[in-house]
Amino acid sequence: MSQENGQDPQPGSAQLHDPDDPLATYVLEPDDVATLLRRVVSSPGAPTHLSYAPFTGAPIAAVPLSTPDDVARAARQARAAQRLWGATPLRTRTAVLDRVHDLVLERQSDVLDLIQLESGKARVAAYEEIADIALVARHYAARARRYLAPRRAAGVVPVLTSTTVLRHPVGVVGVVAPWNFPLTLTLGDVLPALVAGNAVLLRPDPQTALTALWAAELLEDAGLPADVLQVVVGDGTIGAALVEHVDHVSFTGSTRTGRLVAAHAGEHLVPATLELGGKNPMYVAEDVDIETAAEGAVRACFVGTGQVCVSIERIYVHRDVIDEFSAAFVRRTRELRLGSGLDYRSDVGSLTSAAQLATVVEHVEDAIGHGATVLAGGVHRSDIGPWFYEPTILADVPPEARLFREETFGPVVALYPVASDDEAVAAMNDTEFGLNASIWTADSRRGAALARRVHAGSVNVNEGYVATWGSVAAPQGGVGSSGIGVRHGREGLWETTRLQTVSVQRGAHGLLGGLVPPIGLRRLFELGPEVWPQVYTELLRAMKSARLP
Numbered sequence: 001m002s003q004e005n006g007q008d009p010q011p012g013s014a015q016l017h018d019p020d021d022p023l024a025t026y027v028l029e030p031d032d033v034a035t036l037l038r039r040v041v042s043s044p045g046a047p048t049h050l051s052y053a054p055f056t057g058a059p060i061a062a063v064p065l066s067t068p069d070d071v072a073r074a075a076r077q078a079r080a081a082q083r084l085w086g087a088t089p090l091r092t093r094t095a096v097l098d099r100v101h102d103l104v105l106e107r108q109s110d111v112l113d114l115i116q117l118e119s120g121k122a123r124v125a126a127y128e129e130i131a132d133i134a135l136v137a138r139h140y141a142a143r144a145r146r147y148l149a150p151r152r153a154a155g156v157v158p159v160l161t162s163t164t165v166l167r168h169p170v171g172v173v174g175v176v177a178p179w180n181f182p183l184t185l186t187l188g189d190v191l192p193a194l195v196a197g198n199a200v201l202l203r204p205d206p207q208t209a210l211t212a213l214w215a216a217e218l219l220e221d222a223g224l225p226a227d228v229l230q231v232v233v234g235d236g237t238i239g240a241a242l243v244e245h246v247d248h249v250s251f252t253g254s255t256r257t258g259r260l261v262a263a264h265a266g267e268h269l270v271p272a273t274l275e276l277g278g279k280n281p282m283y284v285a286e287d288v289d290i291e292t293a294a295e296g297a298v299r300a301c302f303v304g305t306g307q308v309c310v311s312i313e314r315i316y317v318h319r320d321v322i323d324e325f326s327a328a329f330v331r332r333t334r335e336l337r338l339g340s341g342l343d344y345r346s347d348v349g350s351l352t353s354a355a356q357l358a359t360v361v362e363h364v365e366d367a368i369g370h371g372a373t374v375l376a377g378g379v380h381r382s383d384i385g386p387w388f389y390e391p392t393i394l395a396d397v398p399p400e401a402r403l404f405r406e407e408t409f410g411p412v413v414a415l416y417p418v419a420s421d422d423e424a425v426a427a428m429n430d431t432e433f434g435l436n437a438s439i440w441t442a443d444s445r446r447g448a449a450l451a452r453r454v455h456a457g458s459v460n461v462n463e464g465y466v467a468t469w470g471s472v473a474a475p476q477g478g479v480g481s482s483g484i485g486v487r488h489g490r491e492g493l494w495e496t497t498r499l500q501t502v503s504v505q506r507g508a509h510g511l512l513g514g515l516v517p518p519i520g521l522r523r524l525f526e527l528g529p530e531v532w533p534q535v536y537t538e539l540l541r542a543m544k545s546a547r548l549p
């Protein structure tokens with residue numbers, strides 16, 4: 001980034017207003033943009049997508065779009081590169097992840113600017129992506145050998161049958177990444193696929209393509225061989241074309257689109273990992289420290305301008321403390337600083353697009369029209385930037401309002417009173433979604449017991465979402481309309497592998513250099529169809545008596 005004064009925005013460069021200096025702008029250099037864009041697999045003369053900076057509406061870059069033929073070409077290149085990459089020693093692959101960990105921390109200032117530039121989020125929210133990738137890279141670098149190690153299994157005949165379960169890379173993994181976490185939801189899915197020995201075909205959202213391309217450059221600097229990662233850019237047509245050329249697809253996005261991806265993947269018998277929408281709930285019990293719960297609720301609801309898959313959109317508060325909690329929550333929410341600076345002086349940034357702003361406005365106005373009360377926010381802050389919206393708290397939202405059940409994906413939350421733990425759990429589970437949930441209570445045992453009753457892939461006790469998401473050794477995924485499959489942990493790595501069982505039968509040609517004659521299943525079957533079932537029946541009984549698995 002460089003600073004210039006008094007220049008008009010040009011296509012290919014983005015200028016962000018510095019609130020402390022009306023004449024200053026932050027500029028992403030066109031040469032830097034061009035270097036990144038050359039990594040997109042596209043054809044000469046390809047049409048482009050012009051992305052805009054959410055903070056100002058200024059143009060960022062004309063991103064070349066890929067065609068279905070480009071996707072096929074990228075997949076061929078990736079598949080050819082994967083043959084060598086998959087045969088590379090695992091210690092070499094983990095070394096790449098080790099280097100990614102170091103580089104993303106060293107270069108965080110550059111990519112923080114880029115994340116903010118493309119997504120509009122506040123810098124503190126952008127930093128979550130830096131921390132997340134460092135955690136994921138370090139975890140898989142340290143644990144991949146254990147996760148991918150061959151596993152011994154009990155054989156059909158004790159001693160004579162040796163059975164091993166192996167994990168192989170599937171081949172080419174397709175990653176369809178969204179715009180709301182342009183670093184986390186690209187590298188976060190790419191890294192485990194790569195360390196498992198796969199090549200990756202990545203399709204970032206066109207709005208945040210530069211961050212994804214920066215990540216591709218980072219991987220190359222970390223030692224990833226050429227062509228193992230291919231980047232294509234485009235709309236749903238390109239996402240559909242990607243599914244046709246990969247061996248596994250990881251998709252993060254809306255439930256509606258996720259169902260289409262699942263159907264298309266099913267037609268091609270391509271396994272899919274899908275993280276989809278959510279209407280994530282939080283419960284505040286009557287025994288909480290009010291200020292602690294209110295501070296946690298602010299982070300859980302408004303970090304990332306509410307455009308976080310696991311952020312909270314519904315809060316159920318025990319009626320004994322709802323007035324006190326509401327007052328503290330509203331006070332803390334009104335204290336949040338909205339802004340567009342590339343620094344840590346703002347708490348909440350902009351929505352990423354006009355479409356997201358329209359959804360937020362529509363949901364809030366519809367709720368108000370059905371009788372909801374605005375406790376905080378509810379204002380489009382066009383004085384700050386084109387798509388800024390104040391963090392909003394609503395009460396008295398009736399079931400008829402769209403906001404009651406539909407995912408808003410913005411800085412909006414509704415409060416509801418409940419009379420008991422049972423009523424809270426029932427309300428939390430009254431949804432088609434099941435991605436994330438949060439429970440706040442001074443009694444951790446009570447919280448853990450309640451968590452087990454909530455229908456969600458992850459439940460945080462006395463935290464909004466960071467505790468489960470940041471525990472990268474544990475799987476993270478959704479249930480119901482929130483998706484299938486998981487990321488993180490050994491299970492997330494295993495998503496991009498295929499299983500192979502190898503059984504070696506000893507004794508078929510004798511043992512000890514012929515001193516022991518051939519034995520094993522052949523000798524058993526030679527007893528004849530009237531005898532060997534009886535013999536094996538006694539063997540099965542003996543195996544049970546010996547407690548053999």
